[in-house]
Every structure is written in structure tokens, then in C-alpha cells.
Amino acid sequence: MSKVLKLKCVKCGREYNPAEVLYTCLDCGIDGILDVVLDYDQIKKELTQDYLKKNTDYSLWRYLPAIPLEDTKGIQQLQVGWTPxxxxxxxxxxxxxxxxxxxxxxxxxxASLKDRASAVGVAKAVELDRYVMCAASTGNAASSLSGFAASAGIKTHIFVPETAPEAKVTQLLIYGSNVFLVKGTYDEAVELCFKAADEFGWYNRSCAINPYxxxxxxxxxxxxxxxxxxxxxxxxxxxxxxxxxxxxxxxxxxxxxxxxxxxxxxxxxxxxxxxxxxxxxxxxxxxxxxxxxxxxxxxxxxxxxxxxxxxxxxxxxxxxxxxxxxxxxxxxxxxxxxxxxxxxxxxxxxxxxxxxxxxxxxxxxxxxxxxxxxxxxxxxxxxxxxxxxxxxxxxxxxxxxxxxxxxxxxx
Amino acid sequence: MSKVLKLKCVKCGREYNPAEVLYTCLDCGIDGILDVVLDYDQIKKELTQDYLKKNTDYSLWRYLPAIPLEDTKGIQQLQVGWTPxxxxxxxxxxxxxxxxxxxxxxxxxxASLKDRASAVGVAKAVELDRYVMCAASTGNAASSLSGFAASAGIKTHIFVPETAPEAKVTQLLIYGSNVFLVKGTYDEAVELCFKAADEFGWYNRSCAINPYxxxxxxxxxxxxxxxxxxxxxxxxxxxxxxxxxxxxxxxxxxxxxxxxxxxxxxxxxxxxxxxxxxxxxxxxxxxxxxxxxxxxxxxxxxxxxxxxxxxxxxxxxxxxxxxxxxxxxxxxxxxxxxxxxxxxxxxxxxxxxxxxxxxxxxxxxxxxxxxxxxxxxxxxxxxxxxxxxxxxxxxxxxxxxxxxxxxxxxx
Structure with missing residues (x-):
């Protein structure tokens, strides 16, 4: 049984079945970010202090019972989480x-917290059989997605403002992403990424719309x-x-x-x-x-x-x-x-x-x-x-x- | 009882008591790097597969029984080792x-292997009550020393060739090291560092002469x-x-x-x-x-x-x-x-x-x-x-x- 009970709009409260909608609320549009509502009664049975004491996986995956993935097939090898x-x-x-x-x-x-999100985002993409992803980012979310997607064999299109620091852009390129340096602000990069994702059917990693x-x-x-x-x-x-x-x-x-x-x-x-x-x-x-x-x-x-x-x-x-x-x-x-x-x-x-x-x-x-x-x-x-x-x-x-x-x- | 049996010159084989000499062989000079000879019979009693199985310290310090420090007082908090x-x-x-x-x-x-050496080098400096250190480096050893020394309150003087990458030099400075960008090669930076260490009595982190x-x-x-x-x-x-x-x-x-x-x-x-x-x-x-x-x-x-x-x-x-x-x-x-x-x-x-x-x-x-x-x-x-x-x-x-x-x- 899935751990996800429903997806719930943070703005209007409308609820969805996870299979029903990919990103935001159908009523509220882009402002209607969805919250993943989990079955805590079910999770509670497994994810206890005792369970964790015996768990030798020192990565974020030690909390897998609370992460809404159906199985482990999309989990990549890169060691993420359990930072000092x-x-x-x-x-x-x-x-x-x-x-x-x-x-x-x-x-x-x-080298950023965004890896926690990318690890789950890429695993979700594999679960959904989506092998082209995109993201708009000021830099870290993008370079993070690029690294995790690279190790999963997923192609990525990335939109960052032209002013993003060199190291972040270089990370994107070295991981093999197709990079768009947008002549504009971060906000404009986001708009453009969302339009392109719609147009070309890419799976969007943006934390701003993707609830996972x-x-x-x-x-x-x-x-x-x-x-x-x-x-x-x-x-x-x-x-x-x-x-x-x-x-x-x-x-x-x-x-x-x-x-x-x-x-x-x-x-x-x-x-x-x-x-x-x-x-x-x-x-x-x-x-x-x-x-x-x-x-x-x-x-x-x-x-x-x-x-x-x-x-x-x-x-x-x-x-x-x-x-x-x-x-x-x-x-x-x-x-x-x-x-x-x-x-x-x-x-x-x-x-x-x-x-x-x-x-x-x-x-x-x-x-x-x-x-x-x-x-x-x-x-x-x-x-x-x-x-x-x-x-x-x-x-x-x-x-x-x-x-x-x-x-x-x-x- | 100390774990160190002796220090032994890799060139001529002459042996020293650890208290007798700080760096290289008195006969061979700079070519006479010393090897730390440990008491494996003693270490063996403690450092077993079973001991490690029960050890929950996932850092290089899990191997402390094989590291020639007299106690743990110089060990810094930065989490080093046990990399994926x-x-x-x-x-x-x-x-x-x-x-x-x-x-x-x-x-x-x-962000480099050099941290393993710096962690031990800084701990050794604390053990020896030496609170000014120096290093010559192409970059990583130096930035690593700077980070560990910073967290131990040790002052550092660093010599790097002027051509060292920007990020490595910036790391040195942000950690508060006094940095000398030497107009010359790495080899010249090394010579200069050794001369200055002699002149001013700094504890030298260089792996090339410091056996620890x-x-x-x-x-x-x-x-x-x-x-x-x-x-x-x-x-x-x-x-x-x-x-x-x-x-x-x-x-x-x-x-x-x-x-x-x-x-x-x-x-x-x-x-x-x-x-x-x-x-x-x-x-x-x-x-x-x-x-x-x-x-x-x-x-x-x-x-x-x-x-x-x-x-x-x-x-x-x-x-x-x-x-x-x-x-x-x-x-x-x-x-x-x-x-x-x-x-x-x-x-x-x-x-x-x-x-x-x-x-x-x-x-x-x-x-x-x-x-x-x-x-x-x-x-x-x-x-x-x-x-x-x-x-x-x-x-x-x-x-x-x-x-x-x-x-x-x-x-």
C-alpha cells in the first residue's frame, strides 16, 4: 500500500490522488503547491527509534519509510545526507x-543541501519512467540535479540566470547537462523553464512545483x-x-x-x-x-x-x-x-x-x-x-x- | 606505553627515538625522510575486526589505535575520513x-584527501604544544592545514606557488592563514617554507619531512x-x-x-x-x-x-x-x-x-x-x-x- 494518502493544495486545501496530478493544484495554478500527506499510522509501525538504532545506512535513505517512493529502484549510489x-x-x-x-x-x-531533494527527485523520475528532466535554479539545485541525474542516466535541461557563479555553471556542464544561461533574473529563468517543460514534456525538478x-x-x-x-x-x-x-x-x-x-x-x-x-x-x-x-x-x-x-x-x-x-x-x-x-x-x-x-x-x-x-x-x-x-x-x-x-x- | 617504537630513515636505515628528532634523518638531511615504526604487537591486541565492528565512530579516528598520538586532546571536531x-x-x-x-x-x-594528514598533523602539533604551523603546498595540503588549524586555534603561515588555483588560495585566506604567494615553482615554495620554518621556529606540516x-x-x-x-x-x-x-x-x-x-x-x-x-x-x-x-x-x-x-x-x-x-x-x-x-x-x-x-x-x-x-x-x-x-x-x-x-x- 502506498505511503501517500493524498496531495493537498497548501492554498485552497483541495485534495488529490497522487496519480491524478503531477505538480500544482488544478484550481490555484502555480501558487497551489501541493503537500504530500503521508500515512503516518503506517510509517510509525516501521520508523521507530529502535529501527534506526539498528540501521547501518548512514545516508538520508535510513529514513526511507518516510520518503514517498514505491520502491528502491530509482535510488542512486551517490552518498547523500547524514552530514555532520x-x-x-x-x-x-x-x-x-x-x-x-x-x-x-x-x-x-x-556540495549543497539540494542533493537531498535531487536524490528523491531523480528516484521519483525513475519510478515514473521519466528520463528527461529540467530545472530552473540560482545554481545549487541545478548542479545537484545534474550530478544525480548523470549517475542515473537521465538527460537534463537546466535554466539558470546568466549571473550564476562560475563554479555552479561549470558543475552543470561537467555533469553533461544542456545549460541555458538566461539573460534575466532567476524569476525569469523559472518562467522559461516551466514553459519549456510544458512544451517538451520534461519532468520538472523545481521544488517550487514538484511536491516530492x-x-x-x-x-x-x-x-x-x-x-x-x-x-x-x-x-x-x-x-x-x-x-x-x-x-x-x-x-x-x-x-x-x-x-x-x-x-x-x-x-x-x-x-x-x-x-x-x-x-x-x-x-x-x-x-x-x-x-x-x-x-x-x-x-x-x-x-x-x-x-x-x-x-x-x-x-x-x-x-x-x-x-x-x-x-x-x-x-x-x-x-x-x-x-x-x-x-x-x-x-x-x-x-x-x-x-x-x-x-x-x-x-x-x-x-x-x-x-x-x-x-x-x-x-x-x-x-x-x-x-x-x-x-x-x-x-x-x-x-x-x-x-x-x-x-x-x-x- | 607509546605505540611508536622508533623513527627510521628510509634512505640509510638509521633509527631514532621519537623524542630525538623532529623531522628528517640527521645524516641524510632532507632526503632522509623518516618512517614511523609502530608496535604492531601492541596495536594488534586492540585494533581487530571485531573492535571495528562495534566502533560507531565513522571517521578516520576509528583507527586511532594505529595512529601515533599519545592521547585525544589534539583531535579536532571536523568530520574527516570514512568517505564513500x-x-x-x-x-x-x-x-x-x-x-x-x-x-x-x-x-x-x-574537499581533499589531505585532510587525513592535516587532522593528524594538527593533533600532533597540539600534543607538542606548537601553536604556529607552516606548510608549502601546491594548494590542497595548505588549504587543508588552514581549515584544521583554524578549528584548533593554531596560527598558520602558508607558501604556495603564485599559480595555485584561485579557490585553493581563497580557502587559505578565508580560514585566516597568512599566505605567501611565491613567485616561482612549487619546488621553490618548498625551499622557502623550510627556510622560514627554521628561522622562525614554526612546526612544519609538510608531508615531505614531517613523518606523522x-x-x-x-x-x-x-x-x-x-x-x-x-x-x-x-x-x-x-x-x-x-x-x-x-x-x-x-x-x-x-x-x-x-x-x-x-x-x-x-x-x-x-x-x-x-x-x-x-x-x-x-x-x-x-x-x-x-x-x-x-x-x-x-x-x-x-x-x-x-x-x-x-x-x-x-x-x-x-x-x-x-x-x-x-x-x-x-x-x-x-x-x-x-x-x-x-x-x-x-x-x-x-x-x-x-x-x-x-x-x-x-x-x-x-x-x-x-x-x-x-x-x-x-x-x-x-x-x-x-x-x-x-x-x-x-x-x-x-x-x-x-x-x-x-x-x-x-x-
């Missing part, structure tokens, strides 16, 4: 916390809870662009609670860049409508005009009694440097935005100091070297002589 | 093998054997620059045998770039003397004029009855592309050189087809995007219109 959770004690001054937990999801196969992607992302919360010994954190801090990740993170915690794995929820705090903050604005106005402003931030992975999965993001904030915090690009660059120098974890700008958010929460007096706070690093700094160079400072160029070295050391 | 070993079945035509094993060591914290680094690298072979169910592979293929990695890999296999964990050795095959092949030349001439030629290869991590740990490399080949294979830069770029497109693993040029070697071995008729062959990917492609771009091909730039997309799809 570090207890960071070296930043009390910057965070106001004696320690906080850093979940380093840059340690996935293509979030089912991969939610596994990060299962891991956090398990790595904390099945005690939920007090606060989980997540960078927010389209809202898919924060939506996934919240779904994961809710399910852990639903399945009896944890006994309380964390508060979810979303962080946006101050000039790319549609979710913050909507949250503060208590509306589910988003107002477009041209986004402008160094954190390309969360540079978004209209959040494609904004309703799920707002629900995560409301349901968990959380809130939004904004940070400047300068604060993001500072966070990147501090995190690397004090922990050895080198995140990309969006990847350290949640940590920048914690520093901001500290500044604003929002932390008591004894909470268990988790910060998610969503992507590797190696993906955007140009931004890192802005934070990193300069090297000393020397002739190969001790004299030149002495001049610098004794300066 | 993939059984690749998608490349029979290219390799002549129905399957081969790909050990993806780009999945370490700073190899003790980290050797853990990759322990992992390979354990991941293969304690059956050694028939052939292990390793890219060779200075010779430290191949030396470490061989030491790991030898120790697994010595400790009774495996019952046969693999043959070790070293791969060099054809215009940076001093080890190949020495091996073929059956000499332990190396002749300098200006190295020239896209694989910067193995671009070496004089191999600093060449004797250990040659001994690995001789003792294991292995051999050397050379590949061209073009073959390396092809290997990078094929590996990414068929497995989802994106290695840097030196990182895929071992796989290029397997394709070459196949071409030369050196493989029978039924051997268990392991290829080590030593670093991530994200570290050298410029090289990857040469292999990757081009993206299509389009206006955000379906018409532009159609033109390309229908071409």
Missing part, C-alpha cells in the same frame, strides 16, 4: 550562546533530531529564498513529532538578505501575498523576487511560532569569515546566512543564551569563490627569498 | 572492467579494506606527485596485513602526468635518484619537479610489485568529464588522474577484466574551476523566450 552536526563552542561572544549546533550540509555529493522534492529536504530535520539523541532543538535557523528549504525543514520536525520520535517542536527562524526579503515583508504584514521587488544580494542561492514556495515558508513560521530576521550582505560576508576561522567550515554566502542570522538575533537580544540552537550550512564556499574573495582578504606576493618573507613577518 | 567507496558499473567500455571501486576522498571537510602526516594518509587504505569487507583489492591506483599519498596508501595496506586484518596485498599502480613524471623515470631506470625537469601539467596537485617523498613512492611500487603509468593532460580532462557524467563524481585534475590511469591501463592491455581495482579521487573539482571549464564544454546563452530555447533544442 557540530557542537560549536568557539563563538560565545558572536552568538551569545555557550554553544550552538552547526549542521554542515555542504558535505553532500555536489521537499520530501528529500525534510530528512535534514530527521538527522538533526537523531544526532541530538532524539531531542528536538529549541530553535532551528534557516536561510530563506524560495521557501522550499524552510518548508522542508519544518515538515521534517513535524513528522518526527507525529511519529513519536521527538516530544516537542523547535521554533523556526528564517533569515533573508535585507534586499531580497519578500518572505520577511509578507510575514510582517501577516499576508500570504508576495510583493515583487528586484532582489539584490551577494547570496545568490537566496536571491529571489517572488518566493515560489512562500506559503509553505510562512506556514512554517506561523505553526512553529517562529519569526524572520534580515541580514545585510556585509553581515553575510563577516559571518563567512568568522565561521571559517573559528570552526573550519567554509560556507557560501547563502550557506552562512543562517549563522549571520544567529549573530543578528544575538544583537537584537532575541537569544537567552541557554537555548539549543541549530544553524544549517546549506552550501560550500567553493561554489562561489568570487564572493569569498570579498571576505577573505589578501595574500602576500613574494619573491622566493627569506628576505621578502622577513619583511612581511616583521611588519 | 562506490562500486562503479557504468564504465565497462572505458576501463575494461565490469566494475571498479571509486574512493571519493573529495568528500572530506576541505603519512600516518593520517594511511587511513584511507584501512577504510578501503574495511569497506570491502576486509578483502584487499587486487590493484590500488593512485596519482603521484611528491609521493606522500602513494607512500601512505601503501603503508596502510601493509599495516592492515601486519595486523591480520587482510590476508594479501594489492599491487600499487602510480599515475603521473607525462610532463611531470620524475617518479616514473626513476622507477624505469631502477634508481632512487631523481632528475629535475620543469613540471608542466594541468593537474597542479601533482605538478612536481623533484618528488619530496620519492623514495617512499618507489618503495611502495617495488614492495607491492606495482608499476607506473603516465597520462597526458588531455587524458586527464577526458577522465574528468567521463567520471562526472557517468558517476556524478566531480574531481579536480589530479583527483581524476588515477581514473585516467585506469583507462590508460586498459588501453595498454594491463587489465584482465576481473580484478578488484580501486581508484582514489583525491580532491574536488570545485577547487579548480578553470581547469574544469576546459573539459566541460559551453552553455547556451538565451533571451528569456521559448523561441530561443526551441532554436537550440531543435538544432
Amino acid at each position: 552536526l557540530y557542537d560549536i563552542k568557539s563563538l560565545p561572544k558572536e552568538t551569545g550562546l555557550n554553544s550552538f549546533f552547526l549542521k554542515d550540509d555542504s558535505r553532500n555529493p555536489t 522534492l521537499l520530501e528529500g529536504k525534510k530528512t535534514i530535520s530527521y538527522e538533526i533530531c537523531e544526532q541530538l539523541g532524539w531531542e528536538a532543538p529549541d530553535i532551528a535557523v534557516v536561510a530563506v529564498g524560495d521557501g522550499c528549504t524552510i518548508g522542508g525543514v519544518w515538515k521534517g520536525f513535524k513528522e518526527c513529532y507525529e511519529l513519536g520520535l521527538i516530544d516537542k517542536f523547535p521554533k523556526i527562524v528564517g533569515v533573508q538578505a535585507e534586499n531580497s526579503n519578500p518572505v520577511t515583508r509578507a510575514f510582517e504584514k501577516k499576508t500570504f501575498e508576495f510583493e515583487y521587488r528586484t532582489p539584490e544580494t551577494i547570496a545568490d542561492s537566496i536571491s529571489v523576487g517572488i518566493p515560489r514556495n512562500g506559503i509553505k515558508a510562512l506556514k512554517a513560521l506561523q505553526e512553529s511560532e517562529g519569526y524572520m530576521v534580515d541580514v545585510s550582505d556585509e553581515e553575510i560576508l563577516t559571518a563567512m569569515k568568522i565561521l571559517a576561522q573559528k570552526t573550519g567550515v567554509f560556507g557560501e554566502p547563502a550557506g552562512v546566512t543562517s549563522f549571520a542570522g544567529i549573530m543578528k538575533m544575538n544583537e537584537l537580544g532575541l537569544l537567552k543564551g541557554d537555548e539549543r540552537v541549530v544553524s544549517i550550512v546549506s552550501g560550500s564556499g567553493l561554489k562561489d569563490i568570487k564572493s569569498a574573495m570579498q571576505a577573505a582578504g589578501k595574500a602576500n606576493v613574494v619573491e622566493p627569498t627569506l628576505e621578502d618573507v622577513k619583511k612581511i613577518i616583521n611588519k | 567507496l562506490y562500486d562503479i558499473k557504468s564504465l565497462p567500455k572505458e576501463t575494461g572492467l565490469n566494475s571498479f571501486f571509486l574512493k571519493d576522498d573529495s568528500r572530506n571537510p576541505t 602526516l603519512l600516518e593520517g594518509k594511511k587511513t584511507i587504505s584501512y577504510e578501503i579494506c574495511e569497506q570491502l569487507g576486509w578483502e584487499a583489492p587486487d590493484i590500488a591506483v593512485v596519482a603521484v606527485g611528491d609521493g606522500c599519498t602513494i607512500g601512505g596508501v601503501w603503508k596502510g595496506f601493509k599495516e592492515c596485513y601486519e595486523l591480520g586484518l587482510i590476508d594479501k596485498f594489492p599491487k600499487i599502480v602510480g599515475v603521473q602526468a607525462e610532463n611531470s613524471n620524475p617518479v616514473t623515470r626513476a622507477f624505469e631506470k631502477k634508481t632512487f635518484e631523481f632528475e629535475y625537469r620543469t613540471p608542466e601539467t594541468i593537474a597542479d596537485s601533482i605538478s612536481v619537479g623533484i618528488p619530496r617523498n620519492g623514495i617512499k613512492a618507489l618503495k611502495a611500487l617495488q614492495e607491492s610489485e606495482g608499476y607506473m603509468v603516465d597520462v597526458s593532460d588531455e587524458e586527464i580532462l577526458t577522465a574528468m568529464k567521463i567520471l562526472a557524467q557517468k558517476t556524478g563524481v566531480f574531481g579536480e585534475p589530479a583527483g581524476v588522474t588515477s581514473f585516467a590511469g585506469i583507462m590508460k591501463m586498459n588501453e595498454l592491455g594491463l587489465l584482465k577484466g576481473d580484478e578488484r581495482v580501486v581508484s582514489i579521487v583525491s580532491g574536488s573539482g570545485l577547487k579548480d574551476i578553470k581547469s574544469a571549464m576546459q573539459a566541460a564544454g559551453k552553455a547556451n546563452v538565451v533571451e528569456p523566450t521559448l523561441e530561443d530555447v526551441k532554436k537550440i533544442i531543435n538544432k
Whole structure:
């Protein structure tokens, strides 16, 4: 029996049989993202703390009973998930916390959290016998899809804004994707990808419309809870662009609670860049409508005009009694440097935005100091070297002589 | 009681008490690299298959009984080692093998195999109360040291050739290292670093003189054997620059045998770039003397004029009855592309050189087809995007219109 009870529109609540609809709500169109409603009574019988204790699969697939796939045939070999959770004690001054937990999801196969979604998306495509896929992305979701699709023999067409960092575009090409660099914003790349998917019948990986992607992302919360010994954190801090990740993170915690794995929820705090903050604005106005402003931030992975999965993001904030915090690009660059120098974890700008958010929460007096706070690093700094160079400072160029070295050391 | 029986010069065989000498042989100077001789009778009592079966530490520290540290106080939190070993079945035509094993060591914290050495090197520095370190490197060893030293609060001075890839230099800076970009070759950077270390009393991380680094690298072979169910592979293929990695890999296999964990050795095959092949030349001439030629290869991590740990490399080949294979830069770029497109693993040029070697071995008729062959990917492609771009091909730039997309799809 399928684990999926139904797909439910997050906007109007209309319910569908999974075989009935591929992407969004037939009434609400693109705003009507569907939520995968699982049969928790059934899952609960299998996915217990005891079951996991005996499970030696240290990847996201250890949570397979809660992932809506019919079988394992589409599961690829790339080792994804079960990334480290570090207890960071070296930043009390910057965070106001004696320690906080850093979940380093840059340690996935293509170096971002998006691999969790791609692993499930590609497996779903294989299940549906769909061997051409597409995605629109600011970079990470695309390079992630490319890597997983490559290992599954699936052809991919990818749409990214022309401004995407070089490393992300190179990843796409090296994995063999057909890449469209769109002369326009991320939002325009999304529109174009959706039109092309319709026209050519490609299976669309976009988390913004494909309900199964979030089912991969939610596994990060299962891991956090398990790595904390099945005690939920007090606060989980997540960078927010389209809202898919924060939506996934919240779904994961809710399910852990639903399945009896944890006994309380964390508060979810979303962080946006101050000039790319549609979710913050909507949250503060208590509306589910988003107002477009041209986004402008160094954190390309969360540079978004209209959040494609904004309703799920707002629900995560409301349901968990959380809130939004904004940070400047300068604060993001500072966070990147501090995190690397004090922990050895080198995140990309969006990847350290949640940590920048914690520093901001500290500044604003929002932390008591004894909470268990988790910060998610969503992507590797190696993906955007140009931004890192802005934070990193300069090297000393020397002739190969001790004299030149002495001049610098004794300066 | 210390696990270290003695340090032994690989050139003249002179033995030392570990407290007596920090780096190389007092007679042979820089050529007299020391080998750490461990008390296997003692280690054997603890490090058994059964002990490991119960060990839930999935990092290189699961092999701590075989790592010459006096205690755990210098061990940093960054999760290093226990990288995936993939059984690749998608490349029979290219390799002549129905399957081969790909050990993806780009999945370490700073995205290279060097993290194994740095983890141990930094722990050793803490043990010795040495809080300023230095290294000369083509890039990976340095960025790796920087990351681990950062998380240990150790200050670092790094010497790299000015031509080191941007990402590697940026990693150094973001981790807070003091960086010297040396106007000269890698060999000149090494000389300068050693002089400066002497002058200022810094603890030198260079694998070429510091005997403890190899003790980290050797853990990759322990992992390979354990991941293969304690059956050694028939052939292990390793890219060779200075010779430290191949030396470490061989030491790991030898120790697994010595400790009774495996019952046969693999043959070790070293791969060099054809215009940076001093080890190949020495091996073929059956000499332990190396002749300098200006190295020239896209694989910067193995671009070496004089191999600093060449004797250990040659001994690995001789003792294991292995051999050397050379590949061209073009073959390396092809290997990078094929590996990414068929497995989802994106290695840097030196990182895929071992796989290029397997394709070459196949071409030369050196493989029978039924051997268990392991290829080590030593670093991530994200570290050298410029090289990857040469292999990757081009993206299509389009206006955000379906018409532009159609033109390309229908071409």
C-alpha cells in the first residue's frame, strides 16, 4: 500500500490522488503547491527509534519509510545526507550562546543541501519512467540535479540566470547537462523553464512545483533530531529564498513529532538578505501575498523576487511560532569569515546566512543564551569563490627569498 | 606505553627515538625522510575486526589505535575520513572492467584527501604544544592545514606557488592563514617554507619531512579494506606527485596485513602526468635518484619537479610489485568529464588522474577484466574551476523566450 494518502493544495486545501496530478493544484495554478500527506499510522509501525538504532545506512535513505517512493529502484549510489552536526563552542561572544549546533550540509555529493531533494527527485523520475528532466535554479539545485541525474542516466535541461557563479555553471556542464544561461533574473529563468517543460514534456525538478522534492529536504530535520539523541532543538535557523528549504525543514520536525520520535517542536527562524526579503515583508504584514521587488544580494542561492514556495515558508513560521530576521550582505560576508576561522567550515554566502542570522538575533537580544540552537550550512564556499574573495582578504606576493618573507613577518 | 617504537630513515636505515628528532634523518638531511615504526604487537591486541565492528565512530579516528598520538586532546571536531567507496558499473567500455571501486576522498571537510594528514598533523602539533604551523603546498595540503588549524586555534603561515588555483588560495585566506604567494615553482615554495620554518621556529606540516602526516594518509587504505569487507583489492591506483599519498596508501595496506586484518596485498599502480613524471623515470631506470625537469601539467596537485617523498613512492611500487603509468593532460580532462557524467563524481585534475590511469591501463592491455581495482579521487573539482571549464564544454546563452530555447533544442 502506498505511503501517500493524498496531495493537498497548501492554498485552497483541495485534495488529490497522487496519480491524478503531477505538480500544482488544478484550481490555484502555480501558487497551489501541493503537500504530500503521508500515512503516518503506517510509517510509525516501521520508523521507530529502535529501527534506526539498528540501521547501518548512514545516508538520508535510513529514513526511507518516510520518503514517498514505491520502491528502491530509482535510488542512486551517490552518498547523500547524514552530514555532520557540530557542537560549536568557539563563538560565545558572536552568538551569545555557550554553544550552538552547526549542521554542515555542504558535505553532500555536489556540495549543497539540494542533493537531498535531487536524490528523491531523480528516484521519483525513475519510478515514473521519466528520463528527461529540467530545472530552473540560482545554481545549487541545478548542479545537484545534474550530478544525480548523470549517475542515473537521465538527460537534463537546466535554466539558470546568466549571473550564476562560475563554479555552479561549470558543475552543470561537467555533469553533461544542456545549460541555458538566461539573460534575466532567476524569476525569469523559472518562467522559461516551466514553459519549456510544458512544451517538451520534461519532468520538472523545481521544488517550487514538484511536491516530492521537499520530501528529500525534510530528512535534514530527521538527522538533526537523531544526532541530538532524539531531542528536538529549541530553535532551528534557516536561510530563506524560495521557501522550499524552510518548508522542508519544518515538515521534517513535524513528522518526527507525529511519529513519536521527538516530544516537542523547535521554533523556526528564517533569515533573508535585507534586499531580497519578500518572505520577511509578507510575514510582517501577516499576508500570504508576495510583493515583487528586484532582489539584490551577494547570496545568490537566496536571491529571489517572488518566493515560489512562500506559503509553505510562512506556514512554517506561523505553526512553529517562529519569526524572520534580515541580514545585510556585509553581515553575510563577516559571518563567512568568522565561521571559517573559528570552526573550519567554509560556507557560501547563502550557506552562512543562517549563522549571520544567529549573530543578528544575538544583537537584537532575541537569544537567552541557554537555548539549543541549530544553524544549517546549506552550501560550500567553493561554489562561489568570487564572493569569498570579498571576505577573505589578501595574500602576500613574494619573491622566493627569506628576505621578502622577513619583511612581511616583521611588519 | 607509546605505540611508536622508533623513527627510521628510509634512505640509510638509521633509527631514532621519537623524542630525538623532529623531522628528517640527521645524516641524510632532507632526503632522509623518516618512517614511523609502530608496535604492531601492541596495536594488534586492540585494533581487530571485531573492535571495528562495534566502533560507531565513522571517521578516520576509528583507527586511532594505529595512529601515533599519545592521547585525544589534539583531535579536532571536523568530520574527516570514512568517505564513500562506490562500486562503479557504468564504465565497462572505458576501463575494461565490469566494475571498479571509486574512493571519493573529495568528500572530506576541505574537499581533499589531505585532510587525513592535516587532522593528524594538527593533533600532533597540539600534543607538542606548537601553536604556529607552516606548510608549502601546491594548494590542497595548505588549504587543508588552514581549515584544521583554524578549528584548533593554531596560527598558520602558508607558501604556495603564485599559480595555485584561485579557490585553493581563497580557502587559505578565508580560514585566516597568512599566505605567501611565491613567485616561482612549487619546488621553490618548498625551499622557502623550510627556510622560514627554521628561522622562525614554526612546526612544519609538510608531508615531505614531517613523518606523522603519512600516518593520517594511511587511513584511507584501512577504510578501503574495511569497506570491502576486509578483502584487499587486487590493484590500488593512485596519482603521484611528491609521493606522500602513494607512500601512505601503501603503508596502510601493509599495516592492515601486519595486523591480520587482510590476508594479501594489492599491487600499487602510480599515475603521473607525462610532463611531470620524475617518479616514473626513476622507477624505469631502477634508481632512487631523481632528475629535475620543469613540471608542466594541468593537474597542479601533482605538478612536481623533484618528488619530496620519492623514495617512499618507489618503495611502495617495488614492495607491492606495482608499476607506473603516465597520462597526458588531455587524458586527464577526458577522465574528468567521463567520471562526472557517468558517476556524478566531480574531481579536480589530479583527483581524476588515477581514473585516467585506469583507462590508460586498459588501453595498454594491463587489465584482465576481473580484478578488484580501486581508484582514489583525491580532491574536488570545485577547487579548480578553470581547469574544469576546459573539459566541460559551453552553455547556451538565451533571451528569456521559448523561441530561443526551441532554436537550440531543435538544432
